[in-house]
Amino acid sequence: MLKLTDRLHAVVIGSGFGGLAAAIRLGARGYRVTVLERLDAPGGRAYVFRQDGFTFDAGPTIITAPFLLEELWALCGRRFSDDIDLRPISPFYRIRFDDGETFNYTGDADNMRAEIARFNPGDVAGYERFMRISQDLFRVGFEELGDKPFGSFTDMLRILPDLVRMRGDRSVYGLVARHLKDERLRTVLSFHPLLIGGNPFTASAIYALICFLERRWGVHFAMGGTGAVVRGMVGLLEGQGATLRCNAEVAAITVENGVATGVTLASGETIEADIVVSNADSAYTYRNLLPPSARRRWTDRKIERSRYSMSLFVWYFGTDRQYPEVAHHTIMLGPRYRELLRDIFTRHVLADDFSLYLHRPTATDPSLAPPGGDAFYVLSPVPHLDSGTDWQTAAEPYRQRIQNHLEATLLPDLGKHLVTSRMMTPQDFQDRLLSVRGAAFGLEPVLTQSAWFRPHNQSEDVRNLFIVGAGTHPGAGLPGVLSSARILDTVVPDAHAFV
Secondary structure (H helix, E strand, C coil): CCCCCCCCCCEEEEEEEEEHHHHHHHHHHCEEEECCCCCCCCCCHEEEEEEECCCEECCCCCEECCHHHHHHHHCCCCCCCHHCCCEECCCCEEEEEEEEEEEEEECHHHHHHHHHHHHCCCHHHHHHHHHHHHHHHHHHHHHHHCCCCCCCCHHHHCCCCHHHHHCCCCCHHHHHHHHCHHHHHHHHHHHHHHHHHCCCCEEHHHHHHHHHHHHCCCCCCCCCCCHHHHHHHHHHHHCCCCCCCCCEEEEEEEECCCCCEEEEEECCEECCCEHHHHHCCCCHHHHHCCCCCHCCCCCCHHHHHHCCEEEEEEEEEEEEECCCCCCCCCCCCCCCCCCHHHHHHHHCCCCCCCCCEEEEEEHHHHHHCCCCCCCEEEEECCHHHHHHHCCHHHHHHHHHHHHHHHHHCCCHHHHEEEEEEEEECCCHHHCCCCCHHHHHCCCCCCCHHHHCCCCEEECCEECCCEECCCCCCCCCCCHHHHHHCCCHHHCCCCHHHHC
């Protein structure tokens, strides 16, 4: 039997969900694994902030398709439910329109029909048609293709008939509008691309599969916060004998004769590896970690000309009182929808108005705040750094505007009950998470940047380099990121078979 140090070595750059899932899968297939994280704790975008007795998940708050996590535990001979207490959330989202009207979005078909009828009885039949299409998109886009690599253009040609049949050239909003007439309902059923960094008016209709995906498996929250899942995954790695090193920033991927051979840290230390897996932002990986001489497809020019997702302004705050009438997930729509998204994605200007996602995890898990208090974060989609916004001066006035709006709507007397506060801006996405242009989700999910057109899971430029996370196929969101790691089972040989 080989000793641990004799096994083939895989280095994983980054400990986000994609990196941790990749490391677990590689460990289960015989690799000796080292995970390198530049921050002081694992998680990447799923980092956890603890402040004044409050626990804040920095990024992902919604868990769908939990079977993808259960698989990781099963690979290690353990049961996910033994380590993680996952609770279903209902409603999935409470959507609040600017006039105060609300729509409770759930996974229950009868309840959804009733909510649709409350807004426009004539749209119930259209909703049913849309959900049948969403199910068809889910079957093809997620079940058949979500964990399949697109290593050659013939893979893209193979799915072309399905894309044509399902009108993948149409936008999500365009698909919804074809079946529903009420503009508010069109908004309710088309916002989902924003969860993965896309514009509902330009994201391919294929992403309408998210609606059925949520109905199929539900929307869940992990007790203790999403960080509890990160800690559970780190525990799996430790059980495999893997190494996790924090405060270890990778400065370069070493390449010899077109083959990745390891990494060099910012400290100057070199680590040899048989394969390298990058969970860093895909554009950053190619532009900053690889020399131009090693890149044929992902040149600086191509990276600069690519389209990037919007960014986010996130305000984390805690109160010394509770707001029990506020749902776990609330989407607060502003006075504009199409026009605001145009400002964010096309014009790249910071608008005077905003739409917000308000997360109140203490609605499900009170332990995330001190007794009698509530933990929140409120997220506002904003342009990436091409807007030219100086967030060092703009952040606090923007936060104050959001606070004023929350105080006037869902959180009365908020200012009197604030006890802790912190912010994250697009500048933080660039400087802290090394995301090109401060884009929160990497490349924008449009048809011409999906599947084969996205950076491949198996690098097309460098042998023995693999990419996982939001910036590769199939894309952002927890199911997409975990599926990108699942693809490694197809493109990376088992350690004993590696040549």
